[in-house]
Amino acid sequence: THWLSCMACSSLGAFPALSPLPLARAHGKSFAHRSDLRQAKRILVKLGSAVVTRGDECGLALGRLASIVEQVAMLQNQGREMMIVTSGAVAFGKQRLRHEILLSQSVRQALHSGQNQLKDMSLPVLEARACAAAGQSGLMALYEAMFTQYSTCTAQILVTNLDFHDDQKRRNLNSTLHELLRMNIVPIINTNDAVVPPPEPNSDLQGVNVISIKDNDSLAARLAVEMRADLLIALSDVEGLYDSPPGSDDAKLLDTFYPGDQHSITYGTKSRVGIGGMEAKVKAALWALQGGTSVVIANGTHPKVTGHVITDIVEGKKVGTFFSEVKPAGPTVEQQTEMARSAGRTLASLEPEQRSEIICALADLLTERKDEILSANKKDMEPCANQTIFSPLNLSIGLRQIAVSSQDSVGRVLRRTRVANNLELEQITVPIGVLLVIFESRPDCLPQVSALAIASGNALLLKGGKEAANTNRILHELAQEALSIHGVKDAIQLVSTREEVEDLCRLEKMIDLIIPRGSSQLVRDIQRAAKGIPVLGHSEGICHVYVDHEASVDKAIKIIRDSKCDYPAACNAMETLLVHRELLRTPLFDQIIDMLRTEHVKIHAGPKFASYLTFSPSEVKSLRTEYGDLECCIEVVDSMTEAVDHIHKYGSSHTDVIVTENEDTAEQFLQQLDSACVFWNASSRFADGYRFGLGAEVGISTARIHARGPVGLDGLLTTKWVLRGEGHTAADFSEQGSMTYLHENLPVAQVLPGRRTTS
Amino acid sequence: THWLSCMACSSLGAFPALSPLPLARAHGKSFAHRSDLRQAKRILVKLGSAVVTRGDECGLALGRLASIVEQVAMLQNQGREMMIVTSGAVAFGKQRLRHEILLSQSVRQALHSGQNQLKDMSLPVLEARACAAAGQSGLMALYEAMFTQYSTCTAQILVTNLDFHDDQKRRNLNSTLHELLRMNIVPIINTNDAVVPPPEPNSDLQGVNVISIKDNDSLAARLAVEMRADLLIALSDVEGLYDSPPGSDDAKLLDTFYPGDQHSITYGTKSRVGIGGMEAKVKAALWALQGGTSVVIANGTHPKVTGHVITDIVEGKKVGTFFSEVKPAGPTVEQQTEMARSAGRTLASLEPEQRSEIICALADLLTERKDEILSANKKDMEPCANQTIFSPLNLSIGLRQIAVSSQDSVGRVLRRTRVANNLELEQITVPIGVLLVIFESRPDCLPQVSALAIASGNALLLKGGKEAANTNRILHELAQEALSIHGVKDAIQLVSTREEVEDLCRLEKMIDLIIPRGSSQLVRDIQRAAKGIPVLGHSEGICHVYVDHEASVDKAIKIIRDSKCDYPAACNAMETLLVHRELLRTPLFDQIIDMLRTEHVKIHAGPKFASYLTFSPSEVKSLRTEYGDLECCIEVVDSMTEAVDHIHKYGSSHTDVIVTENEDTAEQFLQQLDSACVFWNASSRFADGYRFGLGAEVGISTARIHARGPVGLDGLLTTKWVLRGEGHTAADFSEQGSMTYLHENLPVAQVLPGRRTTS
Structure with missing residues (x-):
């Protein structure tokens, strides 16, 4: 029966499993980067008492626990080996x-004083070890009930720190856990509180002495190393490790912590959950890291993220603090942003001619170092050969145009007012x-956007795609070389391809404007991810051409x-053709249909148009x-006004066209x-910065504030x-004062006033 | 023992309860408005099978269930009487x-073919009624375990629809449920599936015939009426009731449904969870409504809202569809927005003089109808007598200034370009x-903002505070009266005080810009609530005055x-005084301190300043x-550059001042x-639209795009x-074409071109 039960258990656990991930990383040293965490096969999740309980009221945080169970089960079903170290037996x-006590008390009290006095009863202080013993069975039953919902088997393990000091016990524990993992069972580990010494009398949870949390931290670290886990996720109610006491003016959450940096951390002492308790956590984390296990300390109680905190960490997202022994060569993206802002301020204080010189220098470099760029581009293109050919020469011409238009951009006086005498x-x-x-793959975006940023005196963070990494690297080097001629090299930073777009969109207060350059899917994704940072870009271009009954056939x-065929994928291409009803059975209409057929445009009928047709x-x-694409919708309208209504209702306020010879109708439409x-x-395809004569185009905006079109x-x-x-x-x-407001408009001077260099 | 156990159960349930709400509404007719739902004492929550299961995989949605339990327990602990009608026994x-089946199958199969073939095993189709019977006990145990965490007792009730047809059974059920509610126990009700007829063979959940959901919908409605519940919350996986099949171009979720409107609903037939299944739900809801119970149908599976869907509904927030018999007299806020947009478009197409006339007419009305306004204002002010005096006369003067500046706002040509010949x-x-x-209490905001909107041709939704409801109503009537002279009465709408700010901030795609006028707390709240709609407003004003070592004493x-004392609560008041180090032991410094003391300004020391002082x-x-307030911080800096760095680090980019006689230093600071x-x-207090000579002030913006300052x-x-x-x-x-771009800048004409009225 031994063989039978093992086999059966194993099959139960594996039942709804997806095909296992190809995770075969040999344990030995911890991961260098967050993105490597996706490779973690064996993961230990430690749930601190703050995560498992609801805080003040000491019941279990059921919703939180359930979502943690869901995430662990999901990862287990991906083929990972999950272990849990849990608190919570005391609370349970x-x-x-x-x-129990209340029940007996209430009966006694009720006999004395009637039944309405129950609320005032003082609660007895319960001993933590007794609570733990009483709660352990219930807690395990709950875990089992929850994991059963995901067809995942669990096993209960109770240990003490002392068990690790006895080699025989260690070996036994080790082999038991390995056996469970082999059978696809999730071990749920807790300290055997009933047999530990009485806890120190600091009552954290109301009226209950708490088992020192240090125990569970060091227990988790020991187990992780002992079991050669790839990753230890320690969840409590702190966000992670800060560089100074949280709440102070300059405190920053550390995304990644390198043991060598330990001197840069200030430990506070006052806060219960702050950096005070952190010291023990950090000690345990460093211990695990030395043993070869990567560690992430994160907040498991934050209502907005709890539902995916574990999976986010395993996906390499920036949650909590990641402990890494391998310090990357370059600065972090936060440091890059700081460097860019600082150099950007100097860039903004340069004379316009100096910014112009930088752009021209970049244009020169593009032609001088053409071969270098093209060979990098070739390297990038090998995997997918059908990419566009990259032309440094054309780029260089465009840049010189930007250099010209940069002359009167920054420091231009828009308005002068004499508010009062001498004011x-x-x-x-x-x-x-x-x-x-x-920006997505096309690397020609990099020099263009760099020139625009230089011309406008802005600092710039660039995030390109992996597919063009080599080209982007050399182009960025050239941009920095050009910036160096006026000592502002750092104003443009290239963000590592390791950085997730989603993480960058969270750098609120560090970034002032996000500009996505690429597919409308990219724009939409970024608009969704960017919380609090404005995004400049169009998300949709549903453009209309309305052909009036007084339209010229040729036009x-x-x-x-x-509008439809010049470049069907463009956002300013026509999607819907609106036709005045009177045109329906005219030669013009047939000519339109013939033309669309010749051009292989697939036609869809609007409901009203369809109702006019037999087939x-x-x-x-x-x-x-x-x-x-080469597809469009045709719909019929009764009048210009109906066309306007249709566009208001279904359009995206991007670009819309009227074709008519009647000037009155046209002007009403335009108005x-x-x-x-x-x-x-005129064709909708003219909606473009270059065609409008704006010089370089930053993008097309369908927003209604700041910039439009x-x-x-x-x-x-x-x-x-x-x-x-x-x-x-x-x-x-x-009223008692001596002055009055003049508010006199003064002519705007042509010379830029008040501009001095900072040198 | 009967008395004993009842008493004990009751006390257990009540244990961590907050003091009960004063809910004493007599049942008899349903609530008219969502906001009344806060008064609901007896609430029945119905959990559809889509809510209780995880959808495709048929396990229970534990996290979802746990958060629903948490919300129900919370409401119960507020003193409400909660009941649950649950699905899920089948899934469990x-x-x-x-x-069980897999276990026995796997053994048999393993004996035949080794142990790696388990994945391909076909699963037997299980009979729903057997599943329900097998799952009922486990489901109840789970509910009990969950509710226990919130110190709440539960009871199991199994019924069939037939039980309602037998009067004796009905009376028994009724008295049992009342007894449970009296004892503060949450009854959990399910259909007694084991004794119902076999289900129709439409297998919805994979491989399992489902008990027709109609049963649970009508069961919940029956129970709600039978138990005289105030509110029935029916949770499933639909958002609520749409006016046409969801997914079609024009489908709108109905916030409130009035039975009289039933003809305006199109029922679709195709979708499982769409409007097809909706028909049964709506029928049940209408039945309950007729019986006097309010109903809300909402989505209980949406990951972002599940955690507070029930409490949100009970707080009166706009979640799902609310069924009400009392149709309000006025239009809904969505209709108001549509009316405003439409009339606003006409307003925008008027001649500038016509907009000017409207504003002047409003100014006239303010003086003509002064008494009416003041008496409304007096009514508002009675509860809190220390409000500011309201002056229609001053308002009227301000409005005439706006009328003047409105002349060249809309339709001004900013740029003209000859793109090519005749283009x-x-x-x-x-x-x-x-x-x-x-806007918060001050009603003088209403005419000002109205005039600004009219001048700029914008449609306007106004949301004022309850405290000034009477004044706002009369002022809004006057605005509409003024708008009527050019037929655009509806361009300005006053939103009912019932509407929650949070709900308004969700009207994405209907509203283009939100402007909060009030405390910085209001601004912050709205910036948080407004998802996808831009907000114009400053959230913080941490303004600095830097006194250089070359400053004039007097200045x-x-x-x-x-800067500090003129109006300390203003956002442009000084918060931090930066002093050049060389000034520290000079008479100027002593004079500053003396002045601040005389003005009763409380001084806080920055860390560097503190280090220079003995006390x-x-x-x-x-x-x-x-x-x-009359408080400020003083900090010491070594130089102008250090002052700039300090302000960049700790300021809010609002308004900052340098006091110096050295022009070079000043210009560098300004740059x-x-x-x-x-x-x-100059004093920081000049940062103000009126003082800047901008005419009327819309607000002060600390955003970096669109408008600043x-x-x-x-x-x-x-x-x-x-x-x-x-x-x-x-x-x-x-290249093959015949034309070339000219991009010639043309002079901007003084006459507004291309403007015609639409009439």
């Missing part, structure tokens, strides 16, 4: 013993600050063909579709339609207000 | 029976769209006094404090410091690009 037992106000253009540009055919093309699923770009007798350099600028007085106060202008 | 039993581009100012202004004293004032907790407002020898009318405008051609296409400019 306390709840239970309290009931003058100026509104001047200034850079936005630190930009984060995230209509030309414009529709160009109609497939009806559209939604009038809000962005096909991005009434609320889109970023409204065109009369094609965005040029101006979109990378904001303003500041400069007021120069002679000791003026608001009180001077009060 | 299936999981269990599968194990001309204009960038013109247009309104942003629909503004939502949320320094004057500016510091004004220092209390050291600051944080250098980032906004005191908003280097990256704040919205940088002043030289004091925002005037321009902050309520965006732009659009108008292109007029003669059939131009992008292809005309290609």
